[in-house]
Amino acid sequence: MEEKKQYYTISVYTENNIGLVNRISTIFLKRHVNLLSMTASESEIEDVYRFTILVKMTEDKVKKIVGQIEKQIEVIKAYYHTDEETISQETALFKVASKLLFEEPQVQNIIKRSGATIVTVNKNFFVISKTGRRIETEALYSALKPFGLLQFVRSGRIAVTKEAMNISDVLKDFDDLD
Amino acid sequence: MSKTVRITGAEAVIRCLLEEDVDLIYGYPGGAIMPVYDELYKYQDKLTHVLTRHEQGATHAAQGYARTSGKVGVAIATSGPGATNLVTGIADAQIDSTPMVCITGQVASHLLGSDAFQETDIIGISTPVTKWNIQVTKAEDIPEVMAKAFYIARSGRPGPVLVDITKDAQFSEFDFSYEKCKGVRSYKAIPKTDPQSLKDAAALINEAEKPMIVWGQGVILGEAEAEFKAFVEKTNIPAAWTILGVSALETKHELNVGMVGMHGNYGPNKLTNECDLLIAIGMRFDDRVTGNLETYARQAKVIHFEIDPAEISKNVYADVAVMGNVKTTLEGILPLVDAKKHDTWLAEFKAFDKIEQEKVIQEELYPSKDGISMGEVIRNINEVTKGDAVVVTDVGQHQMMAIRYADFVKSKSNVTSGGLGTMGFALPAAIGAKMGAQDRQVIAVIGDGGYQMTIQELGTIFQNNIGVKIVVLNNEFLGMVRQWQELFFENRYASTEMTNPNFVKIAEGYNIPANRVKERAHLANAVKTMLETDGPYFLEVCVEKENNVFPMIPTGASVSDIRLS
Numbered sequence: 001m002e003e004k005k006q007y008y009t010i011s012v013y014t015e016n017n018i019g020l021v022n023r024i025s026t027i028f029l030k031r032h033v034n035l036l037s038m039t040a041s042e043s044e045i046e047d048v049y050r051f052t053i054l055v056k057m058t059e060d061k062v063k064k065i066v067g068q069i070e071k072q073i074e075v076i077k078a079y080y081h082t083d084e085e086t087i088s089q090e091t092a093l094f095k096v097a098s099k100l101l102f103e104e105p106q107v108q109n110i111i112k113r114s115g116a117t118i119v120t121v122n123k124n125f126f127v128i129s130k131t132g133r134r135i136e137t138e139a140l141y142s143a144l145k146p147f148g149l150l151q152f153v154r155s156g157r158i159a160v161t162k163e164a165m166n167i168s169d170v171l172k173d174f175d176d177l178d
Numbered sequence: 179m180s181k182t183v184r185i186t187g188a189e190a191v192i193r194c195l196l197e198e199d200v201d202l203i204y205g206y207p208g209g210a211i212m213p214v215y216d217e218l219y220k221y222q223d224k225l226t227h228v229l230t231r232h233e234q235g236a237t238h239a240a241q242g243y244a245r246t247s248g249k250v251g252v253a254i255a256t257s258g259p260g261a262t263n264l265v266t267g268i269a270d271a272q273i274d275s276t277p278m279v280c281i282t283g284q285v286a287s288h289l290l291g292s293d294a295f296q297e298t299d300i301i302g303i304s305t306p307v308t309k310w311n312i313q314v315t316k317a318e319d320i321p322e323v324m325a326k327a328f329y330i331a332r333s334g335r336p337g338p339v340l341v342d343i344t345k346d347a348q349f350s351e352f353d354f355s356y357e358k359c360k361g362v363r364s365y366k367a368i369p370k371t372d373p374q375s376l377k378d379a380a381a382l383i384n385e386a387e388k389p390m391i392v393w394g395q396g397v398i399l400g401e402a403e404a405e406f407k408a409f410v411e412k413t414n415i416p417a418a419w420t421i422l423g424v425s426a427l428e429t430k431h432e433l434n435v436g437m438v439g440m441h442g443n444y445g446p447n448k449l450t451n452e453c454d455l456l457i458a459i460g461m462r463f464d465d466r467v468t469g470n471l472e473t474y475a476r477q478a479k480v481i482h483f484e485i486d487p488a489e490i491s492k493n494v495y496a497d498v499a500v501m502g503n504v505k506t507t508l509e510g511i512l513p514l515v516d517a518k519k520h521d522t523w524l525a526e527f528k529a530f531d532k533i534e535q536e537k538v539i540q541e542e543l544y545p546s547k548d549g550i551s552m553g554e555v556i557r558n559i560n561e562v563t564k565g566d567a568v569v570v571t572d573v574g575q576h577q578m579m580a581i582r583y584a585d586f587v588k589s590k591s592n593v594t595s596g597g598l599g600t601m602g603f604a605l606p607a608a609i610g611a612k613m614g615a616q617d618r619q620v621i622a623v624i625g626d627g628g629y630q631m632t633i634q635e636l637g638t639i640f641q642n643n644i645g646v647k648i649v650v651l652n653n654e655f656l657g658m659v660r661q662w663q664e665l666f667f668e669n670r671y672a673s674t675e676m677t678n679p680n681f682v683k684i685a686e687g688y689n690i691p692a693n694r695v696k697e698r699a700h701l702a703n704a705v706k707t708m709l710e711t712d713g714p715y716f717l718e719v720c721v722e723k724e725n726n727v728f729p730m731i732p733t734g735a736s737v738s739d740i741r742l743s
Contacts, residue, residue, distance in 0.1 A: 015364050019301055019311065026306045067488035073310045073330055076364040174363050 003058035007036075008080045009088060009159045010066060012051040013043060013167050015074040024051060024075075027068045033057065037090075037156030045167055048076060054157045077170045081161050088159035092130050092137035094144055095151035098123060110143045125150055180356040187317030188213035188348040191281065192221045194324035197356045200252055202226045202243065202613060204236035206263075208256025209296060211283030213348035228609070228642055231634035233260050235606035237267020238632070241276045242610030245593045246568055246618070248401070250277040250331050251610060257283045258296030261342070262303065266600055268338045269307040273597030274422060275399060277336035279327050280304075286346040287315040300342050309337030315344045318352040322359075329359035334367030335486045336399060369487055371502035371510065378498045379457075379481045380514035386455035386479075388523045389415045390446070392438050392467070395422035395596075396460015396485060402505035403427070403589045406459065409508050414520050416527050418446035420461050421581055425591040429565060429584075435527045439467040440731045441578040444538075444740060445530030447731065450475050451738040452526070456494075459483040460504045463493035464597065473736035483507050537742045538728050543583065549722030550698055552579035552651050558705045559621060559649070560585045567619040568593060570611050570646075572604035572628035575657035578727045580623040590615070602631030608646040609638055619647070619709060626652040626678050633684065639714045640688040647708050648685075648716045653723045654678055661726045685716035692716035 014020055021040065028035055036054040043050035055062060062080045069078040098121065100107045111118075116130040130140050137154055180197065191214050195203065205227060207215045218227050230236040233255040240251030251271075255264055261282040271278045285294040301313050310330045314323050320343065327339040361367075383389060397406045403426050410417050410427065416435040417427060427434050436443030438450065450456065456478040461467070468474045471493060482489070482496035483504050490499045500507045542553030556579060559567070565585030570593040571577040577594060586592060593611045595603040608622035629650050639646060660674040685692035691711055695704045701719065708715045729740045 018313070019305060022302060022305050030306060064488075064492055067490075067492070071486065071488045073362060073365045171363065174361075174366060 003060055005056055005058055007054065007056050007083050008059075008062045009083070009086050009157060010051075010053040010055060010062065010069070010078060010080045011159070011161065011165065012053065012069055012078045013076040013165075013170075014049045014051065015076065016047065016049050017074045020072070020074055023072050024053075024069055027065060028055075031061075031065065033061075033065070039156035039158055041158070043167070045171070048167060052156065052158050076174075077165070077167060079161070079165055081159070085163065086159040086161050088133060088157050089131055090134055090137055090155050090157050092141065092152065092154040093119070094128050094130070094140070094149055095125055096128070096144065097148065097150055098126055100147050101126070104147055107144070107147055110140070114140045114143070116140060182353045182355040184351055185354045186213065186217075186349060186351050187320050187343065189217045190317060190320045190352070190354045191324065191343065191348070192217045192225060193354060194321055194356060195252065196221075196224060197358070198250070198324070198328045200225065200250070202228065203252040203254055204228045204230050204239040204243075204610065205254030206230060206233045206236060206256070206260060208260045208283065210257035210285055210345050211254065211260070211281075213345065214254065214281070214283065228613070228638060230606060230609075231637045232632065233263035234266050234602070235609075235632055235635045235638065237264050237271070237278065237280065238600075238603050238606035239610035239638075240278050241267060241271050242570060242593050242607030243614040244276050244278055244610070245607075245614070246590050246611045247614030248590065249614070250279055250328055252279050252281070254281045255283070256296065257285055257300070258298045260296075261298055261300035264340075265303060265307065268304055268340065270595050270598040270600045270603065271338035272307045272309065274595065275336050275395060276338065277331040278338040279331050280338060280340045282340065282342045283348070284313065284342045284344045287344040288346070290344070300340065304340045307338070308340050311340040311342070313342040313344070314347050317347045317350040320347065321354060321356050325357060325359035326362060330362065330365065368485060368503050369501040371500065371507055375498055375500045376507065376511050376514060379500050380511055382455055382479055382481055382498060383413060383415075383457065384516045388453045389413070389455040389457060389520070390449060390453040391415050391417035391457045391459060392420065392446075392461055393417060393423045393426060393459040394420040394461025396483070396504050397423060397426040398589055400460060400485070400504040402460075402503070402508055405505055405508040405512070409512055409515070412512060412517050413515050414518050414524070415457065416446070416520070416524055418442070420464070420467055420596075421594060422592070422596045423461065424581060425586040425589050428587045436531070437582060438737070439464075440469070441582065441727050441729065443531070443582075444534035444729050444742065445527040447729070447737040447740045448530055449526060451477065451736065453478050455479050455481065457481045457483070458494070459508070460485070462489045465493075468493060469731045469735055469737045469739075473738070534729065534742065542579070545722075547722065548698075550695070550701060550719055551725055552576055552721050553583050554698070555649065555651060555701065555705070555719050555721070556580055556583040556623070558702050561702070562706055562709050563619060563621070567591065567621050568611050568615055570594070570604050570608040570620060570622040572624040573599045573601045574625045574628060575653070575661065575725075575727050576623055576625040576651040579651075601628035604628060605632045605648065606635045606638070608648070609635060609644050612644050612646045620645070621647045621649060623649045623651065625657060626650055626654060626676060626681075627656045629681075636685065636688040636690060640690060643713055645713045648714070649708070650681055650716070650718045651721050652678065652681070652718055653721050653725070655723060658727070660724070664724070664726070666732070681718045682716070690714045690716050692718070694718040694720065696720045
């Protein structure tokens with residue numbers, strides 16, 4: 001039986017290395033897998049970096065990919081989690097023509113109800129920002145789309161996990177090997 | 179730590195190599211690596227550089243050297259085309275876990291990204307096929323990077339590492355001192371062995387009625403031949419090998435039941451789907467070994483002795499994974515397993531062997547037809563060497579024949595391109611194999627196709643008087659592809675027939691003694707003369723043009739659907 005495809009958030013803790021983005025992305029490329037998003041930032045530990053990657057695939061496949069990622073020399077540890085196991089956020093920016101605020105009264109209501117914040121307003125356009133789960137930014141997108149969006153962009157997912165990811169212990173474990 | 183001296187980055191590269199006990203490297207000079215070559219000139223009494231005739235040859239020679247010596251092979255090239263020509267060898271070393279360090283020159287750091295002359299992004303290109311790679315733009319980073327490169331290449335599951343050094347980093351001076359790398363924070367070379375896994379594995383082994391071992395190169399890379407033999411002999415479990423594992427246990431050992439996989443032996447393939455326990459040792463369940471995974475050993479429990487956590491349950495689910503270096507884990511499990519006999523089970527292997535002998539092997543080794551078979555050439559070699567030779571093979575029919583029929587009595591005696599299947603591998607690899615095992619007979623068995631992919635390395639053999647024996651099995655076809663065309667493409671021989679040059683004259687052009695055999699009557703003597711001649715020798719054997727390699731598991735079929743004809 002074919003296993004079910006679902007969203008997985010892959011968290012990769014790494015050393016800071018110039019080629020690492022390439023080294024990680026090539027693992028997906030080799031398997032003809034599309035990354036839905038990828039972000040990189042500092043982590044809770046000094047000098048340890050963290051990639052957050054969103055994919056949609058079977059658990060068998062994500063498990064093997066995480067195994068290959070973890071095998072890379074500068075990768076400290078990699079995990080994968082389902083949506084239920086993570087608290088995730090994405091930020092979307094919407095650029096809308098200012099005239100819509102006056103011509104389409106619903107637009108104001110949509111914005112108010114969405115809890116989006118206004119980033120900037122001028123005579124020609126305004127920009128609103130919505131941070132939340134994918135479903136929330138998608139809802140706002142669907143609501144505004146019929147009125148016409150000048151521009152739309154959404155950031156990659158960032159996520160923390162409900163369970164602990166004990167990177168300090170992992171690092172200690174590496175040190176103990178000497 | 180070594181004493182601090184002020185030297186250039188280029189000299190530091192050489193000093194680092196010496197610190198890592200490297201006394202031999204293969205390479206090809208060019209603009210961006212010239213400062214290092216200038217230092218090689220100065221250090222030539224301490225470090226031998228072998229000029230190959232193509233950078234690809236340098237990598238394969240380094241691989242051959244690593245395989246027979248157990249040390250790290252080193253290849254060096256310039257930027258741009260020099261670097262890209264290394265890629266095939268690097269990919270080959272990656273998939274066959276061969277320890278290798280490649281050093282490439284790079285354009286000066288201020289020119290990076292400017293599409294300068296002979297600039298190429300070798301880091302980007304080599305990332306998917308290296309265990310680790312790094313670009314160095316400052317001389318002072320060279321010692322630490324080189325130490326790390328050698329540590330990573332040789333530790334854990336070995337593999338290729340590429341160090342790309344900009345020309346300005348080679349020129350500039352800094353205060354050099356060297357400290358060997360003892361570990362990398364984020365890299366666990368050898369995973370910890372869970373003692374429970376040894377107990378669980380031992381319990382399965384002691385319970386099993388029909389256990390079977392499939393071992394791979396891990397036994398050789400882990401230098402675990404003695405521990406492996408002790409384990410096999412105590413448990414009396416039939417043991418089959420993958421192409422890269424072959425020489426870890428002598429061919430004629432009574433528990434050695436032959437090769438698994440596409441052109442492996444009848445018994446171990448058939449019985450993979452009969453055994454109740456499959457013990458995989460230092461192997462990775464390549465698709466050429468398993469055939470269709472859906473029908474591979476489904477009835478059996480699987481124990482996997484492995485150093486690389488990413489290999490566990492990658493292709494075949496492991497009921498018990500024993501992580502660690504096989505030398506340690508096999509030593510650890512030995513006292514936990516019972517001494518047993520498996521006579522009835524072993525008899526099943528013998529019964530299948532009898533069928534294979536009658537239907538395939540007898541005719542291959544002692545053909546009834548006039549034409550010479552590849553198998554009988556190997557038999558003639560065995561008769562002289564008694565199995566005490568390093569056999570280097572290329573890729574194709576001759577490779578399968580050589581691996582199937584060559585006798586091995588010593589480990590590290592089989593050098594071949596297994597995972598990548600790189601035609602052109604054998605001739606340069608044989609150069610390295612010979613230099614890594616100077617006192618041993620090294621015989622390169624090559625097809626007429628692969629031979630012409632790297633034939634220019636005859637120049638390297640000639641210039642350095644490297645005593646390799648080259649046997650070209652000439653069927654004037656790309657034989658394996660032709661076999662597939664015959665079996666699966668209704669004899670449509672698309673671009674597989676070759677009009678070959680006079681190979682003997684070519685060898686003679688390089689001052690290499692050469693002979694051609696067309697008739698069986700002259701074969702034994704020709705082989706004997708070749709092996710008795712000092713220095714290099716070239717022997718062309720004109721073999722039957724359209725012979726096929728059997729047994730064979732067609733792609734996508736089950737191992738138990740192995741065909742004898």
